Amino acid sequence: MKYKQIDHPADIKVRVFGKTKKEIFLNALKALNDILEPEIEEKQTQEEIELESTSIENLLIEFLNEALYFTETKKEIYQDIDFKEFNDEKIKATLYGQAAKEFKQEIKAATYHELEFKKQDDQYQTTILFDI
Amino acid sequence: MIQKQDFKKISQNLWEIPKEFSPEMRTPARIYASEEMLTKILEDRSVNQLINTASLPGIEKHSMAMPDIHEGYGFPIGGVAGIDTKTGVISPGGVGYDINCGMRILLSPLQEKEITKYIEKLSQEIQESVPSGLGKGRKTKTDISFLNKILQKGSQALVEKGYGDQEDIENCESKGRMESADPSTVSDRAKQRGRDQIGTLGSGNHFIEIQKVEKIFDEQAAKEFGIFQNQVAVMFHTGSRGLGHQVATDYIKEMMKAMNKYKIQLPDRELACAPFNSPEGQRYFSAMSAAANYAWANRQMIAYHIKKSWEKTIGKEKPTPLYDVAHNIAKKENHNNKELIVHRKGATRAFPPNHPEIPEKYKKKGQPVLIPGSMGTGSYILKGTEQGKESWHSTCHGAGRAMSRKQAIKTISGQEIIRELKGKGILIKSKSNKGVAEEAPQAYKDIDQVVEIVHQANLSKKVAKLIPLAVIKGD
Numbered sequence: 001m002k003y004k005q006i007d008h009p010a011d012i013k014v015r016v017f018g019k020t021k022k023e024i025f026l027n028a029l030k031a032l033n034d035i036l037e038p039e040i041e042e043k044q045t046q047e048e049i050e051l052e053s054t055s056i057e058n059l060l061i062e063f064l065n066e067a068l069y070f071t072e073t074k075k076e077i078y079q080d081i082d083f084k085e086f087n088d089e090k091i092k093a094t095l096y097g098q099a100a101k102e103f104k105q106e107i108k109a110a111t112y113h114e115l116e117f118k119k120q121d122d123q124y125q126t127t128i129l130f131d132i
Numbered sequence: 133m134i135q136k137q138d139f140k141k142i143s144q145n146l147w148e149i150p151k152e153f154s155p156e157m158r159t160p161a162r163i164y165a166s167e168e169m170l171t172k173i174l175e176d177r178s179v180n181q182l183i184n185t186a187s188l189p190g191i192e193k194h195s196m197a198m199p200d201i202h203e204g205y206g207f208p209i210g211g212v213a214g215i216d217t218k219t220g221v222i223s224p225g226g227v228g229y230d231i232n233c234g235m236r237i238l239l240s241p242l243q244e245k246e247i248t249k250y251i252e253k254l255s256q257e258i259q260e261s262v263p264s265g266l267g268k269g270r271k272t273k274t275d276i277s278f279l280n281k282i283l284q285k286g287s288q289a290l291v292e293k294g295y296g297d298q299e300d301i302e303n304c305e306s307k308g309r310m311e312s313a314d315p316s317t318v319s320d321r322a323k324q325r326g327r328d329q330i331g332t333l334g335s336g337n338h339f340i341e342i343q344k345v346e347k348i349f350d351e352q353a354a355k356e357f358g359i360f361q362n363q364v365a366v367m368f369h370t371g372s373r374g375l376g377h378q379v380a381t382d383y384i385k386e387m388m389k390a391m392n393k394y395k396i397q398l399p400d401r402e403l404a405c406a407p408f409n410s411p412e413g414q415r416y417f418s419a420m421s422a423a424a425n426y427a428w429a430n431r432q433m434i435a436y437h438i439k440k441s442w443e444k445t446i447g448k449e450k451p452t453p454l455y456d457v458a459h460n461i462a463k464k465e466n467h468n469n470k471e472l473i474v475h476r477k478g479a480t481r482a483f484p485p486n487h488p489e490i491p492e493k494y495k496k497k498g499q500p501v502l503i504p505g506s507m508g509t510g511s512y513i514l515k516g517t518e519q520g521k522e523s524w525h526s527t528c529h530g531a532g533r534a535m536s537r538k539q540a541i542k543t544i545s546g547q548e549i550i551r552e553l554k555g556k557g558i559l560i561k562s563k564s565n566k567g568v569a570e571e572a573p574q575a576y577k578d579i580d581q582v583v584e585i586v587h588q589a590n591l592s593k594k595v596a597k598l599i600p601l602a603v604i605k606g607d
């Protein structure tokens with residue numbers, strides 16, 4: 001399972017799973033895309049990103065908000081990540097995706113609310129709350 | 133797990149978690165609610181969030197929640213905190229991502245029966261002239277120099293350009309402009325997101341409603357406010373759109389770093405904050421004020437398009453503004469001779485009669501307060517009171533969600549809701565059945581009960597109730 005949605009009264013909460021931290025980033029991006037419900041177009045797109053933060057948790061949220069910024073301003077959706085550099089405090093990567101005609105759901109931001117990276121039975125998991 | 137026994141009953145509709153409950157609390161936490169509502173409130177994590185809010189440095193008296201409280205992130209939705217500007221902090225998490233999300237209402241001089249035949253056409257016209265949806269902008273992008281002017285001067289910048297009148301400025305919280313705004317503290321990214329979104333509704337629970345006055349509770353205040361039975365009004369709900377979301381995102385990130393610098397430890401990262409008088413705190417306050425100004429300009433532009441649509445379909449006698457209120461904002465206010473930065477996240481300011489910051493024409497009765505109900509139910513106009521000082525002159529902001537969006541989509545049919553409301557004479561304009569299901573009346577608390585609590589607690593008093601004739605939903 002890549003992620004599952006958890007009940008929240010007003011916003012959208014997801015629990016994301018991954019064998020590696022990189023996979024958490026990829027699956028969290030997938031969750032973000034699924035929430036947006038994009039109407040995808042054929043045109044292929046890519047975006048370079050480079051972010052530094054103070055912890056893996058903060059880096060994940062800042063990464064998602066970075067993707068969300070490009071999604072909203074460029075009308076694009078990103079399905080794959082080519083990691084050039086990656087550790088708990090830095091990510092340098094190329095995001096690959098497609099143009100999107102429109103989105104059915106708005107996300108205001110990925111939040112830091114009760115954010116925690118856990119490792120259980122050889123699997124990482126984290127819970128992310130999206131403000132919608 | 134917090135239980136009812138953990139609360140001290142202060143009065144009929146006021147409950148307190150004492151400071152001793154948790155070592156992190158600096159003050160008690162209080163909730164305005166009936167006993168029945170409190171039971172329901174305990175089902176989610178909103179009380180934990182209110183307790184966390186009471187841990188903010190410099191918080192005065194209590195962390196407080198209005199009866200429409202529900203779980204959010206950082207602060208609960210419906211949360212209020214007054215923090216000493218000299219010794220305390222400012223927290224972007226106490227404002228939220230939709231900075232100055234708020235309400236405006238325009239009152240027409242006409243009665244329902246005079247516009248019945250125009251409702252469909254008017255709704256259509258409004259829907260076409262006010263774009264909605266994620267990142268949906270207008271066709272033209274505002275140039276950066278005018279955008280900076282909007283960030284600086286709020287709705288005044290638009291009125292100067294002919295998109296409104298002096299009365300729009302007068303009848304608006306803070307006259308549509310926070311003087312503390314500084315456009316240079318707003319990132320280029322935020323500005324890029326804001327360039328084509330002035331005059332757009334957004335999605336989720338944002339809406340425009342054509343309403344009629346169904347009931348008047350306070351004849352005198354209604355008269356002072358220009359409200360009469362069966363009067364047609366247009367009420368709408370939106371905020372600072374992508375620009376505000378980006379300002380919040382940028383500054384929560386910055387505050388996260390500042391927390392280490394100022395050695396502040398809090399139970400939830402989303403409460404990230406900095407001393408109000410630190411460079412980080414001041415920069416956020418200036419940027420938040422600029423985003424608040426953008427939101428007032430956004431509502432000003434929507435009001436302009438509503439009036440245009442009205443003129444086109446109905447003709448003369450256009451609606452005029454009663455008031456505009458913010459419900460996600462932090463403001464410098466004087467309470468008990470102390471300057472506080474009052475955070476209201478899903479709460480509305482409700483100043484009493486004779487308060488210097490309300491328009492002259494409302495001085496006798498108090499500030500008009502606008503409380504929307506859920507889609508297809510009623511909305512209220514209230515007035516601020518002297519007794520409201522116990523909540524830093526704050527009151528509720530809406531019905532408050534009772535059911536998750538996921539649950540709503542699973543159990544409610546959007547089409548059925550549209551049919552049901554049509555049966556009640558309410559027209560729904562929406563491109564998304566899923567969106568209608570998410571915002572269905574069943575997914576929210578009962579607005580009548582929520583308003584009754586703030587009325588009984590004297591935080592604000594009922595003036596009139598309005599019911600919808602048509603709803604234009606943000607898709």
